[in-house]
Amino acid sequence: MASDQKLDLLRTIPLFSALGKKEIARLGQLMDQIDVPAGRVLMRQGDIGHEMFVIISGKLTVERDGSLVAERGPGSVVGEIALLAEMPRTATVTVVEPAQVFAMGHREFHALMDEMPSVRTSVLEVLAGRLSTLDPQAC
Numbered sequence: 001m002a003s004d005q006k007l008d009l010l011r012t013i014p015l016f017s018a019l020g021k022k023e024i025a026r027l028g029q030l031m032d033q034i035d036v037p038a039g040r041v042l043m044r045q046g047d048i049g050h051e052m053f054v055i056i057s058g059k060l061t062v063e064r065d066g067s068l069v070a071e072r073g074p075g076s077v078v079g080e081i082a083l084l085a086e087m088p089r090t091a092t093v094t095v096v097e098p099a100q101v102f103a104m105g106h107r108e109f110h111a112l113m114d115e116m117p118s119v120r121t122s123v124l125e126v127l128a129g130r131l132s133t134l135d136p137q138a139c
Contacts, residue, residue, distance in 0.1 A: 003028065006028050006031070006033075006102070007024050007025060007028045009054070009056065009075070010024050010027055010028055010031075010054070010102075011024055012075055013054060013075060013077060014126055015077050015080060015123060015126050015127075016122070016123075017126075018122040018125070018126070019118070019119060019122055020118070022116075023116050023118060023119050023122075026112060026115070026116065027104075027112065027119070030104055030108040030109075030111075030112055031054065031102035031103065031104045032102065032103050032104075033056070033100060033101070033102055033103075034100070034101050034102075034103050035098070035099075035100055036058070036095045036098070036099045036100070036101055037095065037098055038095055038096060038097055038098050038099075039094070039095065039096075040094070040095045041092060041093070041094050041095075042060065042078065042079070042093045042094070042095060042101075043078070043079055043082075043089045043091075043092065043093045044089060044092050045063070045064060045065070045088075045089050045090065045091050045092045046088045046089060047088060047089050048082070048086075048087075048088055048089070049079055049081075049082025049083050049086075049087070049088070049089050049106070050083075050105060050106045051079060051083065051103050051104060051105045051106065052077060052078065052079035052080040052083045052103070052104055052109065053077070053078050053079050053093075053101040053102065053103050053104075054075075054076075054077050054101060054102040054104075055072055055073060055074055055075065055076045055077075055078070055099060055100075055101055056074060056099070056100040056101060056102060057074055057099060057100045058073070058074075058095060058096075058097045058098055058099025058100060058101075059071060059072070059073050059095075059096050059097040059099070060072045060073075060076075060078065060093050060094060060095050060096060060099060061093070061094050061096050062078070062091045062092070062093050063091060063092045063093075063094070064090065064091045064092075069091065071096075072093070078093050079093070080123075080127070081127070083104075083106055083109055084109075084123070084124075084127065086106075
C-alpha cells in the first residue's frame with residue numbers, strides 16, 4: 001500500500017481520527033503491513049498483548065470465553081486495550097478471510113505516545129468514550 005493510502009486509511013480510524021498530519025505520518029512510519037492467512041489466530045484471550053492491529057482488508061472474528069461477540073473488518077482496530085493497559089487479552093481474534101493488517105508493537109506505540117503526548121491524549125479520550133458506553137456503571 002502506498003504511503004498516502006496508508007495515511008488516508010489511518011485518518012479514518014476513530015482511535016486516530018483526532019490526530020494531526022504530523023502525528024498520523026509518524027504513526028504510519030511505525031506500522032508494518034502484514035498479510036495474514038485465513039485460520040490464523042492473531043491473539044488469544046488471556047495472553048499478554050504485545051501489539052495492536054488495524055484491519056486493511058479481510059474479516060476477523062472476536063470470541064470471548066468461546067462465544068462469538070463480534071466480527072471485524074476494514075477500518076477496525078483490535079488489540080489496543082491490552083497494548084495500552086499492559087494486561088491480558090480480553091478476547092481471541094481469528095482471521096476468517098485472508099487479511100491485510102497494519103501492526104504496531106508495544107514498544108513503538110508507547111514510544112510514540114512519549115514522543116507526541118497529543119497521541120496519548122487522543123487515544124485515551126477515544127477509549128474512555130468507548131468504555132463508558134460499555135459499562136452501565138460508568139460515571
